Amino acid sequence: MKAIEAEEVRKSYKVFFRRKEVLKGISLEVEEGEIYGIIGPNGSGKTTLISILSTILKPDSGNVRVLGMDVEKDAKKIREVINISSGNPNFLWSLTAEENLKYFGMAYGIGGEELKKRIEELLSLLELEEHRETRFDEMSTGTKQRLSLAKALINRPRVVFLDEPTTGLDPDIALKMRETIKRIHEEEGVTIVLTTHYMKEAEMLCEKLSFLRNGVVELEGTVSDFKTKFKNLEYALIRVEGSIEELKIPHAVLSDGKLRVDEIERLGEVIELLSSKGVRIKDVKIREVELEDVFIQLSK
């Protein structure tokens, strides 16, 4: 079954006397059990899209189905089986981690021993045991993010939406968070739809990606599809012995004391030419395309 099917989704907001179209006919499909990433520059419509998919924003037009249910007609049923975690999370300020989880657990209809057990599992999974008595307004950003993730799992959802889950975290904490998300995905078998600004995160976690710009999906596919599409961004760097200042080699340019070959298919030609001129090559490095390069290219 498809976890998410969105067809021609449109959404606009009223800004003073004008309407601003934020989503201009988005279509996408997410398979159950996969981690799907929505990437794109600021203002591209990522949060709007994730809010529509999670039933807290109504689209102007288009069809959206989550686990086969319509987001408008079956919103309440969908809410039983989904959950959300946002970057820069906010919860009830004077409630502790445990109390916040209890409140949300109860709001999902869970109670008694079952809820207690689930809270303990999540406090342990997200390494929040030592913060169980800490009030939300006294937590560090990293702890708040972990609590947000714990809250997003309280009802054992089938689909979890993570809206920029590592925003504002230190690199080491962000990496740990990503590992936790991966572990949760493996252990709980949950479908994850995440938006992110960090291409390393998308590369590490996502099986499939959509690139959004100005409310339109500009590219969709696996990380390797994205890279293949922009294979022309690959280049090779050749380090040689001696001065290269006077070398004039076709298809190669001087870059930081090295020769840079942008057309990889001509690399052999360039190496042959260098050898024929008696230049000794120290090493050749191929700089593969990274998702970040694709992101920059697509954002232009």
Add this chain to the structure above:
Amino acid sequence: MSLYSSLNKFLAFAYKNWVMSKRNVFTIFEIAFWPVVSFISVGLMSRYLSLTDNQTAFILIGAITFSSVQVCQLDVGYALLFDVWSKCIKHTFITPTSSHHYILGSSLVGSLRSFLVLLLLSLFGYIFFDFNILEVGMTPLLLIFFAIILSAISIGMLVCVCVLLVGLRAEVAAWSIVWLFLLLAGIYYPPSILPPTLQFLSNLLPLTHLLAYFRSFYLGGGAEFEILTTYILLFIHIAFTSVLLHLATRHAIKSGLLLRISE
């Protein structure tokens, strides 16, 4: 949906209000300070003006009823306001709960706070102003208390409607709407002294009839039909505000307000 699951959803909101209130210093003020100060002030004023026992009872009943309604309606409004202040309202709305869960859950804590206010003011009335609330009798008192809670629910629901229509700016409604009722329902004076148009509006308020019923035990006059009118009007008011709440929720989800007040 099982009854157990629904009960937990309803209790979630009672739990939230309970813990938030427990840790909020203003709770003491809302229950003890403001109602008591206001009650003693009007009681002393009645002494200064040398009012008769009946006239004093008239005013004290208004003060008790108003304070009891006010503290409970605040709790119902807090069901959403705590989330708005915490910027986490979208997390509440993404749960499979309905407005009746948060209205009833929060009013459970509101009822408790309202009962404490009623108890405290009745005690002060008895000690300082020879006002005995038990003269009303147990069954009428229960009917009055239940009507106070329902009135508070309908006012609190209006606060929730405002929150879902205009967001944080509606917080002022939590403390203001009830004061309109103070003016119209005749908390400290009989509605008959109001101009005809306002008298008409006053007659549409359950609180007006509830006060008439409550006061009839001290001032005489058959007012049994007043309690019936109170409950009929309460039913109409709650049904009407439920529709408004439903529409306001739809508006908040369609306009994106729910997201804006969560950021």
